[in-house]
Amino acid sequence: MKRVSGTRGRRGTMALLTWSSKYSVGVKSLDDQHTEFIGILNELHSAMLKGKAQSIAGALLTKLMNGARNHFSTEERLMESTKFAGLAEHRAEHRALTAKVDEYLARHKRGDNTMFLELLNFLRDWLTNHMQQVDKKYTAWMNEHGVR
Numbered sequence: 719m720k721r722v723s724g725t726r727g728r729r730g731t732m733a734l735l736t737w738s739s740k741y742s743v744g745v746k747s748l749d750d751q752h753t754e755f756i757g758i759l760n761e762l763h764s765a766m767l768k769g770k771a772q773s774i775a776g777a778l779l780t781k782l783m784n785g786a787r788n789h790f791s792t793e794e795r796l797m798e799s800t801k802f803a804g805l806a807e808h809r810a811e812h813r814a815l816t817a818k819v820d821e822y823l824a825r826h827k828r829g830d831n832t833m834f835l836e837l838l839n840f841l842r843d844w845l846t847n848h849m850q851q852v853d854k855k856y857t858a859w860m861n862e863h864g865v866r
């Protein structure tokens with residue numbers, strides 16, 4: 719079975735992912751939303767380690783998807799209002815992620831209990847890559863347009 723590795727947090731608990739300045743996209747409200755998203759991922763990871771994923775996963779997955787949709791919408795509105803040229807490509811990345819997570823949610827609803835590890839690995843990898851490689855493409859542009 720593929721392992722989900724993490725980093726040890728302040729209270730000694732193993733976190734799946736820990737916020738670091740290397741993930742900053744240079745816009746505080748968006749960094750805050752990314753941090754919140756990481757928090758939900760860590761909640762799901764912690765529940766899985768305690769064997770409680772099944773009982774609380776539904777609520778956490780809903781929270782995760784609501785948080786993701788809210789964040790994508792905020793980010794896309796900022797790109798629209800500043801007329802960022804990479805909006806369409808960026809929006810396609812967001813839609814692909816939403817569709818992929820919807821597939822995991824459908825598996826969860828069908829009673830597939832094997833999807834948690836895959837989902838956590840997928841989301842950790844997607845998020846760390848997206849923040850550093852995709853979101854950072856708008857940092858200079860946003861900052862030049864007074865969005866910080």
Ligand code: FEO
Binds near residue numbers: 748790849853
């Ligand atoms: Fe921060 Fe493009 O998601």
